[in-house]
Amino acid sequence: MSSNTSPRSPFRWELHGNGKHISPGNVVAPHERLTWGRTIGIGAQHVVAMFGATFLVPLITGFPPATTLLFSGLGTILFLIITAGRVPSYLGSSFAFIAPIGAAMNQAGPAGALGGIVMAGISLFIVGLIVQVAGTAWLTALMPPLVTGAIVALIGFNLAPSAKDNFMKAPVTALVTLSSILLISVIFRGMTGRLSILLGVMIGYLTAVIRGEVDFSVIHKTWEEQGLIGLPHFQAPEFHWNLAGLFIPVILILVAENIGHVKSVALMTGENLDSYSGRAIMADGLATTIAGMGGGSGTTTYAENIGVMAATKVYSTAAYWFAALFAIALSVFPVFGAAVASVPAGVLGGAATVLYGMIGMLGVRIWVENRVDFSNQVNLSAASVALIIGIADYTWDIGNLQFAGIALGTAATLVVYHAMAFIARSRESAPEPLKPMSSDSSTDDSERSAIL
16 A cells, blocks of 8 residues: 655646556546546536435425535535545535434524534534544544444434424325335446435425425526526524534544545555545535535535445546536526425435434444444443434433433443443453454454445
């Protein structure tokens, strides 16, 4: 693996070979590119890959889709500049924000939720700055796979009541949407299979139209008031410190996603990118902060786009510049955003049933990939307490501050795990919770985390 991490200009790329072909066993590195025509085409593929998930978040949370799309494009450009063009990534809407945004909207409205996103973004930037200076070892110690998996799982499962509420508003449409997503994912392969959620939502939307569940008046009104081209809707945040407990825990997920993304790219390209982990986190924090200041949702690196890179063997950051520019261009068509926002509750409920479950099961996958030993009482207890608190949505009021299921579950995971692990280590007979009782794999833990 190459250890060359000397800074390069994020605006210059070397032509890979003749720019038309990739030799077997080779990849187009982040600082390389194919011909501009091929690069633009791959950039368009990245837009398709991120589109369904990026739009689903504002649909569920009630944020303006066009605004979220605009800030995802701008955030991607910031990410590419801050990481000096060495880490290919698209910054799309983070699902980790869905639950805290929903809770904050009920308490303080959209402006209050945006304030929470800004607080999370600033906190994430600070963590990235610390990582850039001190390295990632302290994060690994703070959040071993047991903790990371528990937090991801409780975020997904905490959303289950929301999925049910939307599902029951239009059960037939929701069932068609859910069934379509499941069938497309298993029948089709390649890009079609990867877009099962987007395609399922489209089928659900057509079903809703047939059943008279779609309100087209918003689209017509938008066309009359704003025309074909116009800026998205912007909104300033309001800061309510009692919402901090809802949003700050989200940064643990964003940190894990960013570090995992950097390690994944490093493994697939053969480049040592560890020195860019802090930059990646800082860039995501800055992008999230800016999005929150203007009315968009928080961002994160997208695994969907890793699938495109793995399929094409093209890791050129030039393609992501075009993807970001495409997203920004789409965001200035108000009617397009209004059409997306018209997706009814039944469609959202069907899609959310799959999506929220996938988020929860991703936490389980982290446990499986890292062979977390649940015969160890420390691991079992920490995960059990966290999941019940998160799923049941426990709340704890301290003065003007309220800590809800995700915040409490995250805190419980960290406190219970580290407290019990400390006590267990003080007893010579107690097994080490970080080590499975048996192991038949030589894969390094850091490499397992990187492929999540």
